[in-house]
Amino acid sequence: MKFMLSILAALALFAMPAKAEEYSWKPDKPVTIIVPWSAGGSTDSVTRVLAAELEAALGQTVIIVNQPGAAGSVGTTNAWQADHDGLTWAAGAAIDAGAYQVLGMLDVPIDDWRLYLHIANVAVVGANPDSGYKDFGDVLAAMKANPGDVSVATAGVTSGGHNAMEAIAQATGGKYKHVSYDGGKPAVLAAVSGETKITTQLASEQTEMIRAGRLVPLAVLADQPLVIEGYGEIPSIKQWIPEIKTANNYFGIWAPADVPDNVIETMDAVWTNVISKSKALSDYAADRGAILDPSSGDAAQAAVKPALTQNVFLLFDGGKTKTDSTKYGFTRP
Numbered sequence: 583m584k585f586m587l588s589i590l591a592a593l594a595l596f597a598m599p600a601k602a603e604e605y606s607w608k609p610d611k612p613v614t615i616i617v618p619w620s621a622g623g624s625t626d627s628v629t630r631v632l633a634a635e636l637e638a639a640l641g642q643t644v645i646i647v648n649q650p651g652a653a654g655s656v657g658t659t660n661a662w663q664a665d666h667d668g669l670t671w672a673a674g675a676a677i678d679a680g681a682y683q684v685l686g687m688l689d690v691p692i693d694d695w696r697l698y699l700h701i702a703n704v705a706v707v708g709a710n711p712d713s714g715y716k717d718f719g720d721v722l723a724a725m726k727a728n729p730g731d732v733s734v735a736t737a738g739v740t741s742g743g744h745n746a747m748e749a750i751a752q753a754t755g756g757k758y759k760h761v762s763y764d765g766g767k768p769a770v771l772a773a774v775s776g777e778t779k780i781t782t783q784l785a786s787e788q789t790e791m792i793r794a795g796r797l798v799p800l801a802v803l804a805d806q807p808l809v810i811e812g813y814g815e816i817p818s819i820k821q822w823i824p825e826i827k828t829a830n831n832y833f834g835i836w837a838p839a840d841v842p843d844n845v846i847e848t849m850d851a852v853w854t855n856v857i858s859k860s861k862a863l864s865d866y867a868a869d870r871g872a873i874l875d876p877s878s879g880d881a882a883q884a885a886v887k888p889a890l891t892q893n894v895f896l897l898f899d900g901g902k903t904k905t906d907s908t909k910y911g912f913t914r915p
Contacts, residue, residue, distance in 0.1 A: 607848035618657025623766035655687035668845030676886035697882035699834035705746035725756025786870035829889035
């Protein structure tokens with residue numbers, strides 16, 4: 583009987599996920615993740631959930647540092663310029679990191695980052711209750727009849743919110759007034775306070791205000807309606823613009839692809855053993871109208887390409903960049 587119990591105990595230990603001491607990379611100093619946006623936005627909030635999971639897996643402190651500025655390129659540049667030793671990472675939306683080269687903000691293509699993705703987000707058109715917009719059709723009508731009156735808060739050029747609004751404008755020929763902020767949370771609060779009439783930031787950044795009745799969700803930039811717990815269903819934008827292209831906006835962390843091999847080996851294992859099964863991240867996604875969809879390496883690069891490609895051509899077609907994105911290896915969809 584004792585022999586059988588010993589075998590069962592050994593098998594149970596063998597089946598358990600690898601602990602920090604079993605990984606090939608054991609960071610001997612705190613790991614820093616630079617959030618290139620202000621505190622409280624979608625990148626900041628999900629990265630803090632992620633940091634707790636990484637601390638437990640790596641057996642080392644994970645420090646979050648907020649460094650907003652220039653559409654997230656300031657903090658991302660600092661992560662790139664730090665030692666390529668795996669101790670400094672950048673966080674955010676992959677469409678931002680991949681567009682900085684096209685915008686002339688950071689001459690680093692997306693392939694030069696080792697990506698670790700966790701959450702896929704979608705953008706929502708959220709209106710101030712006093713805006714006069716009862717549904718998304720009202721916004722489209724105003725964009726054509728009185729374009730300067732449609733003020734839109736986003737986290738800046740390349741952000742998910744700006745990308746969403748540019749997609750709407752280019753698909754319909756309508757005009758809007760862009761008001762940029764240093765993060766998703768300030769942009770959402772701008773629409774809540776009435777500084778702007780709408781915001782097109784991510785669902786994860788708007789859910790609390792939507793539940794509280796301080797924003798009215800008019801449409802989600804997705805092929806299907808979005809259900810938010812505690813609120814209900816938000817209609818798909820394709821109800822009004824059937825031809826508009828939508829793509830998941832993936833968030834995660836990344837380090838230069840030339841970090842030591844044992845860093846990549848360890849982080850790949852952590853993503854498989856811990857992040858893909860994280861209840862904390864799963865609960866976060868369910869609460870914020872997002873999707874838990876972890877990937878790394880080649881799979882992550884493939885996952886981000888649809889939204890990134892859409893983003894860089896929207897920037898070029900909208901006059902935000904002067905150089906055709908095809909010169910950076912992108913193929914027009």
